[in-house]
Amino acid sequence: MRVLLTGSAGFIGTAIGRALEDAGHEVVRVDVLLPMAHGETAAAPPGTHLLDVRDAGGWGDLLDGIDAVCHQAAVVGAGVTVADLPLYAAHNDLGTAALLAAMSEHGVSRLVLASSMVVYGEGRYVCATHGDRVPPPRSRAALDSGDFENHCDLCGGALAWAAVAESARLDPRSSYAASKVAQEHYASAWARQADATAIALRYHNVYGPHMPADTPYSGVAAIFRSSLERGEAPQVFEDGGQQRDFVHVDDVARANLAALEATSERSPGELAAYNVASGHPVTISEVASLVARGTRTEVAPVVTGRYRIGDVRHVVASPELAEKELGFRAQVLPEVGLPAFATAPLRS
Numbered sequence: 001m002r003v004l005l006t007g008s009a010g011f012i013g014t015a016i017g018r019a020l021e022d023a024g025h026e027v028v029r030v031d032v033l034l035p036m037a038h039g040e041t042a043a044a045p046p047g048t049h050l051l052d053v054r055d056a057g058g059w060g061d062l063l064d065g066i067d068a069v070c071h072q073a074a075v076v077g078a079g080v081t082v083a084d085l086p087l088y089a090a091h092n093d094l095g096t097a098a099l100l101a102a103m104s105e106h107g108v109s110r111l112v113l114a115s116s117m118v119v120y121g122e123g124r125y126v127c128a129t130h131g132d133r134v135p136p137p138r139s140r141a142a143l144d145s146g147d148f149e150n151h152c153d154l155c156g157g158a159l160a161w162a163a164v165a166e167s168a169r170l171d172p173r174s175s176y177a178a179s180k181v182a183q184e185h186y187a188s189a190w191a192r193q194a195d196a197t198a199i200a201l202r203y204h205n206v207y208g209p210h211m212p213a214d215t216p217y218s219g220v221a222a223i224f225r226s227s228l229e230r231g232e233a234p235q236v237f238e239d240g241g242q243q244r245d246f247v248h249v250d251d252v253a254r255a256n257l258a259a260l261e262a263t264s265e266r267s268p269g270e271l272a273a274y275n276v277a278s279g280h281p282v283t284i285s286e287v288a289s290l291v292a293r294g295t296r297t298e299v300a301p302v303v304t305g306r307y308r309i310g311d312v313r314h315v316v317a318s319p320e321l322a323e324k325e326l327g328f329r330a331q332v333l334p335e336v337g338l339p340a341f342a343t344a345p346l347r348s
């Protein structure tokens with residue numbers, strides 16, 4: 001395959017580019033090297049075409065002869081303030097729409113899109129008596145008293161977490177999440193209108209070598225690691241029992257490869273979405289301990305009981321559909337990948 005990879009200089013794009021080439025595919029790399037991701041003075045990795053995906057006139061012949069596009073370019077992070085809204089809308093919403101139009105103009109009709117678990121908002125919760133429930137927001141009073149679990153709206157009992165399937169309701173809660181939902185919706189509309197094939201991959205918490213270091217946008221594993229490097233104990237919020245799924249960047253790259261190959265076999269006209277997860281959920285306390293183990297320091301994580309209002313208690317994906325339909329199964333277990341991540345190189 002000849003694959004056009006956007007966001008190729010990013011954390012995940014770099015791993016995808018390598019995996020595609022290792023599998024014998026040809027990669028055309030596109031990235032604008034956003035200063036907020038790479039700093040002001042970063043040099044483009046060799047072979048990168050410096051292009052903003054919003055630039056309709058900038059494609060030249062880059063899309064000629066492309067079999068499929070792997071669209072990773074985006075502004076990432078939670079959306080720290082409301083002032084970030086236009087930034088997400090510009091790069092993620094408009095960027096995707098412009099890319100899709102350019103693809104159709106050049107006869108390219110296969111897309112794999114980087115989506116995210118943030119499209120779900122909350123995880124899935126089950127009451128022993130009442131089954132699946134959408135819990136009301138956790139109250140400050142409950143959180144202050146150390147009661148961090150969600151409760152059933154009917155009986156008040158504590159809710160257990162369950163794995164979220166792709167059919168779950170979409171509930172974006174940040175500007176970033178809204179833009180990831182928008183990307184999926186544009187891809188879906190494009191697949192229908194252009195009789196094209198689109199697959200969205202909803203990554204869970206991605207970690208691994210060359211992950212961005214300690215920024216407001218980086219993941220908790222990188223934040224724990226930075227604390228340990230400073231000789232400080234990782235600060236674990238709530239009681240540390242929050243369940244998450246940490247998926248290694250090399251597995252995310254493998255999932256993209258499987259999805260790109262699958263686009264050639266699908267009947268066109270609609271978007272299919274898949275969770276990309278390790279299938280081995282861990283608590284945030286376990287994440288801190290596994291990263292600490294890898295640094296071989298004596299510093300133990302501290303469970304602070306502090307909380308951030310609005311944080312999701314548990315969110316864990318079901319990896320079953322991706323395995324069944326894409327043949328993707330993660331290979332790196334958190335027990336192995338997280339300690340190794342403790343000493344892997346980071347992007348500064």
Ligand SMILES: NC(=O)c1ccc[n+]([C@@H]2O[C@H](COP(=O)([O-])OP(=O)(O)OC[C@H]3O[C@@H](n4cnc5c(N)ncnc54)[C@H](O)[C@@H]3O)[C@@H](O)[C@H]2O)c1
Nearest residue numbers: 007010011012032033034037052053073074114116203206
């Ligand atoms: N890192 C995670 O945990 C995670 C989780 C879920 C989804 N994702 C998604 O995965 C994709 C890759 O994320 P990442 O973690 O590698 O982030 P990253 O910031 O390392 O990479 C994104 C890349 O996109 C480029 N880019 C941004 N806007 C662009 C534009 N308009 N034109 C061209 N290039 C542009 C940036 O310069 C950067 O190199 C994103 O779509 C993100 O939403 C990431």
Ligand SMILES: [Zn+2]
Nearest residue numbers: 127130152155
């Ligand atoms: Zn109940």
